[in-house]
Amino acid sequence: MAQKKAGEVDAFLSRPDFSYPVILLYGPDPGLVSERAATIAGHSGIDPSDPFASVSLSADELEKDIGRLYDEALTVSLFGGTRLIRVRGAGTGKVLSEAVATLSEKKLEGAILIVEAGDLKRNAALRLSVERAKFAIALPCYQDEGRALDRMIDEEFSRAGLQIDREGREELKSRLGANRMASRGEVEKLCVYAYGTERVTADDVAAIVGDVSADAVDEAIDATISGAVKKLPALIERLTDAGTPIFQLQQNLLRTIQQLTAMREIVERQGEPVSRVVERRRPHFKRKAALETALASWPLDALARTARRIETDILRSRKENQMALTITRQMMLSIAVEAAKNRRG
Structure with missing residues (x-):
């Protein structure tokens, strides 16, 4: 078995062992995975700007045309020397996992293959194929602590x-x-x-220095509940680019909808003004307007239905981990569209 524990990865990075020409890096932080992959690539001595010596491939593209990976990994360079192949965005794709397993059976001659993946479970095919291979090594990458x-x-x-x-x-x-x-x-x-x-x-x-996640999460949640549809896609992209966990978005949205439900009950059943109910919650001044807009426009039954929909989508995203971002993005956008309709109505 060729694998390192999380605490051993830094030592490997300081002096990579290229007797393992297939190197898998995986973890929940895409920035950390990418940075460590770049460190290993730098130690290879291969010029990343030389198109004849270095190539970058997308895992999604390879799932459709895996022959490209075999061509790049097995082709001998016209000008001699070792070639560097980096595959980004790998996950649970079956085709790529099988190809990596095949390329790891024998030692690659004249090529180094670096595969960057998300947070792979212990039984993920890609991770298992590398850990079991003689000429490949798996490096777990976890968030800064x-x-x-x-x-x-x-x-x-x-x-x-x-x-x-x-x-x-x-x-x-x-x-x-x-x-x-x-x-x-x-x-x-x-x-x-x-x-x-x-x-x-x-x-x-x-x-x-801004908080790289908390303020942006609140801003995305507020855009969702208040119906700021045009603003929302860029906010979601900003969060995912910063490595914000998907579950953080999901849980914050569910919690906010639950809070709105409790507040709306007071508005509908006790007749209290929206502004007074929101003020009693003492929200941050940046969030106050969005909460008032949402509370004034969302009916109680719609909030209950939305909470159930969020719970269903959270469960679905956990079962279909590779689709978690797509599921969450569609969920937030559809809720924002409904909020905009409620506001106009």
Whole structure:
């Protein structure tokens, strides 16, 4: 079996063992997976800008034309040397899993295949095919926590010649972690902002670094319940690009609909004004208008029906994990469309 535990991956990254020419990286954070794949690719010494030596392929495309992967992996370079093949977006696709298993049976000559996948379960075909192969290795990648996040911060601050005080570090860590690449981008932005100062403080962090997920989640939920249909697709894309877990969107939306249901009961059965009911909840000022719009336009029976629909879609997305994002996006958009109709009616 060729696999590393999560705590052993950093050591492998510092000195990749290319006696395993097929390398699978998987985990829930696509930014971390991609960053680690890039690190391994960098150690290969192959120029990523050379189209004759390096190629990037999409897992979705390969499911339709797997012959392309065999061609790239088994073709000898016209100019000699090793070729680098990166496959992005792999998951539970049967065709790709079988191809990777076949390519791992014998040692690839003249090629390195790096496969980037999502959070694969223990019994996922792609993961099993690599773990059981003699000439392949599987590397689990998990989200920034503790020392890993501190190490990334230290790397960027050292590169910029800056220091950060203890309060500033804790404030910065509280705003990072949803996605390794997004987190690193926020730290780089902070370093540019603080250039020329002796020490970065918590105030500096608060001034320049946004929470990479919480505020955007609230904004997407508010757009859904208030019927801001045109605004919603970009918000969902922003969250998924930052690596925000799908279940976080689902659970926050369900919780908000449940809260609206309780509030609407007061409006309909006790006759209290919408503004007073919302005010009693003491929402953040940024969310107040959306909550008032939603509470004024959603009937009680529609809220109950919507809550049941969300619960059904959550269960469906867990059974069909590869479709979770599509299911959630369609769910949020259809709820937003209904909210817009309610508002106009």
